[in-house]
Amino acid sequence: MRRRxxxxxxxxxxxxxxxxxxxxxxxxxxxYSLTDYRGYGGWKFIGLSNxxxxxxxxxxLHSYIxxxxxxxxxxxxxxxxxxxxxxxxxxxxxLKGFLRGVFFLPAVLATIVIGYVxxxxxxxxxxxxxxxxxxxxLSRSLLGNPQWAWVAIVIVAVWxxxxxxxxxxxxxxxxxxxxxxxxxxxxxANRRQVFWRITLPLVMPFVAVNMVLQLKxxxxxxxxxxxxxxxxPGTATQSISxxxxxxxxxxxxxxxxxxxxxxxxxxILFISLVQMRxxxxxxx
Amino acid sequence: MDIKSNTIRRRSNWLLTVFLLFxxxxxxxxxYITLTTAVKDRQQSANSLxxxxxxxxxxxxxxxxxxxxxxxxxxxxxxxxxxxxILAVLTNSMVAYAIARNMNRKGYKFVYYYxxxxxxxxxxxxxxxxxxxxxxxxxxxxxxxxxxxVIYNLPFNTMxxxxxxxxxxxxxxxxxxxxxANTWQTFWRIIFPLMGPANATVAILQxxxxxxxxxxxxxxxxxxxxxxxxxTQYMFxxxxxxxxxxxxxxxxxxMIPMLIVYxxxxxxxxxxxxxxxxxx
Numbered sequence: 167m168r169r170r171x172x173x174x175x176x177x178x179x180x181x182x183x184x185x186x187x188x189x190x191x192x193x194x195x196x197x198y199s200l201t202d203y204r205g206y207g208g209w210k211f212i213g214l215s216n217x218x219x220x221x222x223x224x225x226x227l228h229s230y231i232x233x234x235x236x237x238x239x240x241x242x243x244x245x246x247x248x249x250x251x252x253x254x255x256x257x258x259x260x261l262k263g264f265l266r267g268v269f270f271l272p273a274v275l276a277t278i279v280i281g282y283v284x285x286x287x288x289x290x291x292x293x294x295x296x297x298x299x300x301x302x303x304l305s306r307s308l309l310g311n312p313q314w315a316w317v318a319i320v321i322v323a324v325w326x327x328x329x330x331x332x333x334x335x336x337x338x339x340x341x342x343x344x345x346x347x348x349x350x351x352x353x354x355a356n357r358r359q360v361f362w363r364i365t366l367p368l369v370m371p372f373v374a375v376n377m378v379l380q381l382k383x384x385x386x387x388x389x390x391x392x393x394x395x396x397x398x399p400g401t402a403t404q405s406i407s408x409x410x411x412x413x414x415x416x417x418x419x420x421x422x423x424x425x426x427x428x429x430x431x432x433x434i435l436f437i438s439l440v441q442m443r444x445x446x447x448x449x450x
Numbered sequence: 451m452d453i454k455s456n457t458i459r460r461r462s463n464w465l466l467t468v469f470l471l472f473x474x475x476x477x478x479x480x481x482y483i484t485l486t487t488a489v490k491d492r493q494q495s496a497n498s499l500x501x502x503x504x505x506x507x508x509x510x511x512x513x514x515x516x517x518x519x520x521x522x523x524x525x526x527x528x529x530x531x532x533x534x535x536i537l538a539v540l541t542n543s544m545v546a547y548a549i550a551r552n553m554n555r556k557g558y559k560f561v562y563y564y565x566x567x568x569x570x571x572x573x574x575x576x577x578x579x580x581x582x583x584x585x586x587x588x589x590x591x592x593x594x595x596x597x598x599x600v601i602y603n604l605p606f607n608t609m610x611x612x613x614x615x616x617x618x619x620x621x622x623x624x625x626x627x628x629x630x631a632n633t634w635q636t637f638w639r640i641i642f643p644l645m646g647p648a649n650a651t652v653a654i655l656q657x658x659x660x661x662x663x664x665x666x667x668x669x670x671x672x673x674x675x676x677x678x679x680x681x682t683q684y685m686f687x688x689x690x691x692x693x694x695x696x697x698x699x700x701x702x703x704x705m706i707p708m709l710i711v712y713x714x715x716x717x718x719x720x721x722x723x724x725x726x727x728x729x730x
Contacts, residue, residue, distance in 0.1 A: 172632055190583060274662075410578065430574070
């Protein structure tokens with residue numbers, strides 16, 4: 167009997183807490199999404215009309231386009247840069263420890279603080295150079311441009327995400343046996359051929375891991391939006407998380423943004439399932 | 451190998467090193483701007499944002515400390531991080547142990563999938579109703595963040611620990627049980643001490659997350675004396691955003707604790723992050 171009781175008591179508190187702080191709010195959110203609750207005061211059921219309005223709402227549509235476009239672009243760029251960086255950092259270079267340390271540094275700093283530092287760099291440091299050069303393009307802040315402000319967020323997101331991604335790729339590249347490289351060398355392969363024919367195919371599983379990780383992280387973009395543009399100029403860079411936060415807490419749209427959160431969850435679920443399908447079929 | 455290819459290799463390594471040093475400027479320049487702007491005064495910054503400071507204004511830091519309530523925020527962040535990391539390591543490893551050793555039983559398998567399936571739920575989906583729930587419980591404050599931080603990484607940690615536990619032979623458990631130890635004793639005395647590397651990875655990832663997290667404190671904490679360091683930066687920014695030098699002393703202060711830890715534990719941190727991510 168003692169043996170049977172032990173493991174149940176070990177699991178039980180954790181499962182109860184997970185239920186209370188994840189499952190319950192998730193169910194509450196679904197419940198509120200069917201009401202007209204504003205975050206305070208009374209409420210009544212209104213069926214699916216929040217969802218009907220969501221689909222017609224242009225600011226919601228815009229935030230989905232922005233978030234998806236941003237996440238895919240940031241994830242792809244991060245992976246491309248990190249793979250090259252990792253390939254370079256695993257060569258016989260000098261100052262290896264120093265360089266690895268520097269490139270990983272962004273990963274240990276708070277995203278919100280990084281965002282504020284880059285906010286200053288975009289709006290003051292770069293524009294001051296632009297003014298000195300009398301260059302029109304550089305003397306205007308990227309963050310103030312409704313059409314291109316999202317590029318600034320991509321740049322900073324990639325800047326920070328490359329740190330972890332590069333380390334994962336380095337692990338992948340270092341796990342490739344040196345015999346394979348020796349054999350390639352004996353066969354007369356040059357550097358480029360070694361990268362494309364040997365390194366890349368063998369780190370493909372790590373590409374999968376990194377794409378999943380990065381997409382998942384970047385779809386949740388929030389801190390950088392707050393620090394760099396605060397959703398602006400206008401509403402140009404409102405990510406989904408940002409919209410849920412701003413309008414849900416401050417805009418009296420508790421129920422409406424709860425419906426948005428449910429829709430967002432369905433999207434994340436869909437993307438995760440597609441990714442799992444894709445990578446599973448590749449493994450076979 | 452012939453000599454020629456060796457010399458080619460050595461020469462191009464230098465080239466690559468120089469190239470990588472050049473690339474590292476993308477990280478070093480923002481750090482340079484942060485540190486120099488932090489110690490300049492307004493006039494120096496107006497003259498040039500890029501030049502080295504001509505005189506060093508350390509008093510910017512004492513002003514930033516006073517304006518942001520830095521020491522208070524530092525204590526809050528340290529307390530929150532330490533408690534939630536310790537609790538997460540102790541409890542999450544235990545949950546994973548119970549599941550890992552009973553995977554052949556239906557109930558435990560179900561619990562495993564129930565926990566792990568929560569992995570892809572972003573916080574922003576839960577945050578509106580969660581804040582409501584936590585305020586009903588009187589937990590919409592610094593202390594209420596502790597159970598959230600302990601439980602929100604349970605899905606990933608469970609998967610990670612279960613994977614690790616597969617490398618610890620069950621014959622150890624069986625031997626302990628034969629000697630009369632119950633499940634608790636077996637875990638705490640025999641298995642937990644063997645989980646060192648996995649515990650280190652979980653602790654490192656958890657520390658980086660809790661210390662740097664901004665969104666959860668933002669929605670959960672309203673009292674200024676409970677602010678964490680990332681939250682003070684946000685509040686500070688919205689009130690003093692025109693005084694760049696003061697802002698950057700504040701950013702520098704916010705970065706310093708992690709920079710110190712990173713300086714001393716760089717290998718462990720990088721290793722931990724790599725080990726954790728690859729398992730995902």
